[in-house]
Amino acid sequence: MxxxxxxxxxxxxxxxxxxxxxxxxxxxxxxxxxxxxxxxKTPILEIKGLGIDFGGLTAVDEFTLSIGRTEIAGIIGPxxxxxxxxxxxxxxxxxxxxxxxxxxxxxxxxMTTTQISKMGIARTFQNIRLFDKLTVEENVKAAMHExxxxxxxxxxxxxxxxxxxxxxxxxxxxxxxxxxxxxxxxDYQASSLPYGAQRRLEIVRALATDPKVLLLxxxxxxxxxxxxxxxxxxxxxxxxxxxxxxxxxxHDMSLVMNVCEGIAVLNFGRIIAKGNPEEIQNNPAVxxxxxxxxxxxx
Amino acid sequence: xxxxxxxxxxxxxxKNSIISYGIVIIAFVVVTVLNSMGAVSSSLQGQLVPICAYxxxxxxxxxxxxxxxxxxLGHAGFMSAGAFMGIVVSGMLESSGLPDGVRLAAAVICGxxxxxxxxxxxxxxxxxxxxxxxxxxTLAFGEIxxxxxxxxxxxxxxxxxxxxxxxxxxxEESGRMLLNGPMGATAVQRISTFTAGFILVLITLFIxxxxxxSRQGRAIMACRDNRIAAESIGLNVMRYKLMAFTVSAAxxxxxxxxxxxxxxxxxxxxxxxxxxxxxxxxxxxxxxGNIWGSIIAATVLTILPEALRQFADYRMLAYxxxxxxxxxxxxxxxxxxxxxxxxxxxxxxxxKTPEPETEGGV
Ligand SMILES: Nc1ncnc2c1ncn2[C@@H]1O[C@H](COP(=O)(O)OP(=O)(O)OP(=O)(O)O)[C@@H](O)[C@H]1O
Ligand SMILES: [Mg+2]
Numbered sequence: 001m002x003x004x005x006x007x008x009x010x011x012x013x014x015x016x017x018x019x020x021x022x023x024x025x026x027x028x029x030x031x032x033x034x035x036x037x038x039x040x041k042t043p044i045l046e047i048k049g050l051g052i053d054f055g056g057l058t059a060v061d062e063f064t065l066s067i068g069r070t071e072i073a074g075i076i077g078p079x080x081x082x083x084x085x086x087x088x089x090x091x092x093x094x095x096x097x098x099x100x101x102x103x104x105x106x107x108x109x110x111m112t113t114t115q116i117s118k119m120g121i122a123r124t125f126q127n128i129r130l131f132d133k134l135t136v137e138e139n140v141k142a143a144m145h146e147x148x149x150x151x152x153x154x155x156x157x158x159x160x161x162x163x164x165x166x167x168x169x170x171x172x173x174x175x176x177x178x179x180x181x182x183x184x185x186x187d188y189q190a191s192s193l194p195y196g197a198q199r200r201l202e203i204v205r206a207l208a209t210d211p212k213v214l215l216l217x218x219x220x221x222x223x224x225x226x227x228x229x230x231x232x233x234x235x236x237x238x239x240x241x242x243x244x245x246x247x248x249x250x251h252d253m254s255l256v257m258n259v260c261e262g263i264a265v266l267n268f269g270r271i272i273a274k275g276n277p278e279e280i281q282n283n284p285a286v287x288x289x290x291x292x293x294x295x296x297x298x
Numbered sequence: 299x300x301x302x303x304x305x306x307x308x309x310x311x312x313k314n315s316i317i318s319y320g321i322v323i324i325a326f327v328v329v330t331v332l333n334s335m336g337a338v339s340s341s342l343q344g345q346l347v348p349i350c351a352y353x354x355x356x357x358x359x360x361x362x363x364x365x366x367x368x369x370x371l372g373h374a375g376f377m378s379a380g381a382f383m384g385i386v387v388s389g390m391l392e393s394s395g396l397p398d399g400v401r402l403a404a405a406v407i408c409g410x411x412x413x414x415x416x417x418x419x420x421x422x423x424x425x426x427x428x429x430x431x432x433x434x435x436t437l438a439f440g441e442i443x444x445x446x447x448x449x450x451x452x453x454x455x456x457x458x459x460x461x462x463x464x465x466x467x468x469x470e471e472s473g474r475m476l477l478n479g480p481m482g483a484t485a486v487q488r489i490s491t492f493t494a495g496f497i498l499v500l501i502t503l504f505i506x507x508x509x510x511x512s513r514q515g516r517a518i519m520a521c522r523d524n525r526i527a528a529e530s531i532g533l534n535v536m537r538y539k540l541m542a543f544t545v546s547a548a549x550x551x552x553x554x555x556x557x558x559x560x561x562x563x564x565x566x567x568x569x570x571x572x573x574x575x576x577x578x579x580x581x582x583x584x585x586x587g588n589i590w591g592s593i594i595a596a597t598v599l600t601i602l603p604e605a606l607r608q609f610a611d612y613r614m615l616a617y618x619x620x621x622x623x624x625x626x627x628x629x630x631x632x633x634x635x636x637x638x639x640x641x642x643x644x645x646x647x648x649x650k651t652p653e654p655e656t657e658g659g660v
Contacts, residue, residue, distance in 0.1 A: 125526075134520065141513075
């Protein structure tokens with residue numbers, strides 16, 4: 001997929017620029033061009049001037065973005081632009097050097113990865129991080145905290161509460177796995193799955209935490225075109241059935257342009273453009289970032 | 299024990315649990331029958347209780363090293379705490395007229411509680427560390443426990459229980475010294491029995507295997523397999539590592555009490571670094587996370603030194619050589635591949651690994 005060149009397009013001030021002149025006292029919600037259905041609601045994520053330095057390197061700077069409650073947003077950019085670092089900031093794998101973000105209106109400053117997960121942000125990893133020695137089903141069940149919350153005593157004696165909750169968890173795990181038609185693999189060891197299935201399992205595991213925001217880091221990496229097309233449909237299906245927001249990092253431009261409603265383009269840690277897919281494809285700064293380097297999109 | 303049958307197949311945990319219980323129960327029955335026929339040598343008879351104790355130690359350490367994935371080199375410390383606690387409790391109840399079984403139960407429970415509390419307290423700082431650092435600090439704590447036992451003096455008389463760090467307890471004439479510093483415990487009533495050991499092994503298996511097949515076990519193994527992913531799905535890694543460490547320590551205390559009440563004298567130095575390493579060898583040899591492997595390794599390696607007695611001075615050398623050979627034959631990648639190839643030939647088409655897909659990438 002190539003990015004169309006249109007010479008005299010002006011860089012548009014779009015969708016997400018609201019917080020660059022953020023004024024706490026004023027409700028800014030109306031100004032955001034969120035998807036129609038999210039307009040009258042507060043954004044689920046309000047990221048304000050997030051930045052992080054690694055020693056001398058500024059990996060991400062002044063990252064400002066709002067995400068609607070049922071939006072599918074995309075983050076694109078060349079290798080090393082800082083995309084994964086943004087996910088690590090949003091899940092508190094790294095604490096930001098500057099800025100913060102609100103989740104559902106709550107400031108997340110100082111929170112831990114575990115707390116962020118409990119609030120409702122779930123993610124997948126670019127370099128797959130499954131629980132290798134556990135089975136597929138156990139990977140999913142490990143992420144369920146609502147359904148299975150019996151104490152250690154029940155865990156040792158396997159009483160009625162254990163049996164009830166484990167049964168419910170088993171059923172829910174199979175149901176979630178069936179999104180990707182993986183219920184037959186439930187008993188396989190996670191590390192024995194083919195690569196594409198491992199990526200899908202990561203998504204299922206993230207969904208099992210019952211998130212409000214799902215962060216997908218290059219979910220189509222290593223997938224063949226037909227798998228990617230299927231993934232595209234499934235991402236929409238997940239958004240529609242669960243009614244959650246999804247942020248997608250992806251190098252596969254056809255996937256991003258087809259599935260995302262809003263896109264932010266990152267280069268050297270900074271946002272160089274925001275807008276809907278059409279605006280992004282026609283944005284000269286974006287084209288330069290991609291063509292300035294060797295051809296990036298695969 | 300509840301069997302879980304899925305699609306007509308046993309879940310792997312259930313299968314492994316059945317193997318573990320099976321080995322222990324069959325071994326117990328066989329030894330009991332042989333014993334009643336007088337076919338068990340006296341040296342083996344003397345080892346029955348220690349074997350049970352070491353199985354408990356190995357299975358409990360497997361919970362930390364295999365299931366939770368943290369190398370602990372201080373397991374003997376918890377065994378020591380349990381042993382001497384058990385001896386004290388049993389000694390204090392000596393005049394109570396309670397049956398031996400009840401006294402042993404009380405000793406075992408108190409030993410487990412003390413070791414569990416120690417495990418919890420030690421775990422809080424230790425589990426903040428990772429890898430080698432964690433291993434070294436557990437080693438240090440194991441030595442600290444041993445050294446504390448070296449200076450503890452305890453006795454009982456009609457005024458009650460006395461505990462000091464010097465020998466001058468001021469006991470009455472009728473009083474009895476229970477712990478004697480570096481001299482340890484002397485004139486202990488040997489109330490541990492093979493049957494009691496058998497029951498405690500079953501309890502240990504029940505606790506560890508049921509935890510493995512529960513929410514807590516999944517969480518513990520998830521934290522082991524991928525810490526960052528575990529945090530990202532909301533697991534409190536410290537909490538689950540501490541849970542495994544504490545349960546493991548409590549079980550070690552139980553095994554320690556069983557062990558301690560099997561001897562009339564017991565020195566604190568018995569529970570030194572060597573013992574910790576010995577237990578670790580059982581776990582590694584039996585396979586990390588493999589419970590029945592721990593059982594077999596603990597049994598064989600406890601019997602082996604006696605069986606090698608004919609080699610006299612070269613006994614420990616022979617022991618080491620056997621150990622190395624077994625390690626090579628079980629864990630060498632080439633031999634593993636060979637046995638796997640054999641298995642695939644034998645059970646053609648029965649392995650359920652889906653066809654692997656070659657695809658690199660980050
Ligand atoms: N923990 C870290 N320590 C030091 N530098 C880091 C760290 N994590 C990321 N970086 C640096 O930050 C920059 C952004 O990295 P990041 O992984 O976010 O890129 P990316 O946009 O996800 O790239 P890709 O498309 O290759 O996945 C890179 O220069 C990287 O080397
Ligand atoms: Mg990345």
